[in-house]
Amino acid sequence: MDTVNQEKDASHSVKTDRQFRTQVGVVGAGPAGLVLALLLQQAGIACIVLDRQTREYVETRARAGFLEHRIVEFLRRNGFSKGLDLRGVQHTTCEFRLEGRQYIVPYGDMAGCAHTVYPQQFVVSDLIELFIARGGTILFSHPVVKIEGLEDDKAVIHCHAQNNIDHSPVVKQVECDFIAGCDGFHGIARASIPPDRFSAVTRQYGIGWLALLAEVPSSTERVIYALHESGFAGQMPRTPQVTRFYLECSPQDKESDWPEERIWHELRKRMAVNSNDGDRSGNDELVPGKLIERRVLDMRSVVTETMQYGNLFLAGDAAHIITPVGAKGMNLAIADSEFLAEAFITYYREGDGTHLSKYTETRLPHVWQTIEFSDWMLRLIHNLDESGSRTFSDRLRRARLERLCGQGDYANTFAANYVGK
Ligand SMILES: Cc1cc2nc3c(=O)[nH]c(=O)nc-3n(C[C@H](O)[C@H](O)[C@H](O)COP(=O)(O)OP(=O)(O)OC[C@H]3O[C@@H](n4cnc5c(N)ncnc54)[C@H](O)[C@@H]3O)c2cc1C
Missing domain, CATH: 3.50.50.60 (FAD/NAD(P)-binding domain)
Structure with a gap:
């Protein structure tokens, strides 16, 4: 050249x-x-x-x-971070739920750094x-x-x-x-x-996510990934007034298949925690808010x-x-x-x-x-049922969550990848 x-x-x-x-x-x-x-x-x-x-x-x-730690550092180094330094919120903990049990992962402590939540817009x-x-x-x-x-x-x-x-x-x-x-x-x-x-190489997962934005504060400060027999449900804080929710659905679903009442019912059901567990935050506090976005995403990855x-x-x-x-x-x-x-x-x-x-x-x-990493995590939070047995798959997912809550290399590798160290 x-x-x-x-x-x-x-x-x-x-x-x-x-x-x-x-x-x-x-x-x-x-x-x-x-x-x-x-x-x-x-x-x-x-x-x-x-x-x-x-x-x-x-x-x-x-x-x-969610901005990774290394991306925030890059934006900061170049003088592009004024807004996110003022208004971004640091996140260091996420929570998985399976069969009503909570698995809390302090990934920020493990990796020694944090995500910054600052909406893309x-x-x-x-x-x-x-x-x-x-x-x-x-x-x-x-x-x-x-x-x-x-x-x-x-x-x-x-x-x-x-x-x-x-x-x-x-x-x-x-x-x-x-x-x-x-x-x-x-x-x-x-x-x-x-x-x-x-x-280009493509993987189509055959899963849909109903992506929602609601004008309601998040019920917990941390991200929640709920693994339920009816499918995945997620809650991600965006701003103090707006929260993103996800509900696993069929990729063929239309937004009209999901009236408000059904959405909040499914979110409460899938994110519920056992009443005899210690930390019940995020269960009772899930209150419906005005939905400002509702669209079905087809879960796929494509690499050109x-x-x-x-x-x-x-x-x-x-x-x-x-x-x-x-x-x-x-x-x-x-x-x-x-x-x-x-x-x-x-x-x-x-x-x-x-x-x-x-x-x-x-x-x-x-x-x-x-x-x-995204593929690994997708298999953790969805029951893809590839073994032919949902029970087998659920046991595997539980074993993985238990390891994530431990202090070993498995959890540390997750933390570093997730936070983008
Ligand atoms: C619901 C949802 C949640 C997500 N959550 C996360 C998350 O938490 N963290 C994360 O890292 N990523 C997330 N993503 C992905 C992230 O939003 C995208 O990866 C990101 O927007 C990619 O940025 P980009 O600049 O490549 O493309 P885009 O943001 O899509 O920008 C492309 C631009 O090109 C313009 N354009 C298109 N065609 C033309 C044309 N012919 N002429 C001129 N202009 C054109 C468009 O108007 C647009 O402004 C999420 C995506 C969705 C849909």
Whole structure:
């Protein structure tokens, strides 16, 4: 690869009102795209971010909430953590429930560090504010419709926009050296790789989760994973007023199959603890609240093994989706961008494209290790019944929970993986 001169002072040069030129075109203003853009901006590398949604939409889209220790440290090191340092809440304990018994795991004490709970929409909003305040350009409401020139010196992003005066549709083009595809699993970037050069590996678990957000304080300060014969139920604090709940269901279920009364009944039933057990927190206190999100997720993980094609690099959900079990998706997206930014910086500063050309090779082992953890944990909290005997599977799950509550290597390994040490 040739070295390209830096455009140090601007994120782009405007050729016409419909044509831009930049060094890295970033498609997608989610955690992956924004972290990458900020790191490039800090290094004086020109970039433009494009997102098909409005700013308001991306800043209010509630999804993840748990930030790993190493990701918080990374954001802090780079000066991106002001909001989460002010409003994030540290979590060090989780609780599993099986057959009414509580298994409390102080993973933070074991690993010597904590999760920070800070909702994804706050992370995104903070990053957008910082990038724009530092002079960055984000073109919101600009859906990318075509990407071309991936094998040439000059890649081109084509996007749609509206004329400011008469709101008529216009097509804009961004020429760039590289494109970072940070546009999620259904975005255009991964779909632009020719099918004969594209490779992805998928696991479909045949399980659904009804994902809920409720305007109600969490009944306990810790995360609860309840393993019940009717299926898994989970409770995860998000903010003092909002809690995320999950209920295992069929992936074919519709949201309309789950009226409010059924939801709260199932949550109470699946999360119940034995009345003669000591710590009953989280049982009696589970009070219904207004449901502000209700959607069925299909539990699956997909790893795109072609994270780079020509001058296109995929990061975050565009490259891999991981089930929400273990809360790793946003963390993995940010970790991709950390590595990708380093590779771009080495290229532009030193003319050395080795890290860029090894992007896939370097990231895939970490991606697979994260998928492995999520898969292990998914098998812990669901009865997948692969042995043909639910009882056998339940006994195994109980044995695993007992080991997690012990002090040995098994528990320590879980703690380090879970918290992202
Ligand atoms: C219910 C739920 C709970 C979750 N909980 C957790 C958790 O606790 N911890 C965790 O780490 N992860 C969690 N995740 C996963 C996490 O939300 C994702 O992994 C994360 O959003 C990935 O970030 P990203 O930047 O790669 O993609 P995204 O956040 O999806 O951002 C992609 C952006 O690209 C834009 N885009 C798409 N197509 C185009 C186009 N054609 N043109 C322009 N822009 C486009 C989109 O509008 C979007 O803004 C959860 C996910 C869900 C659904």
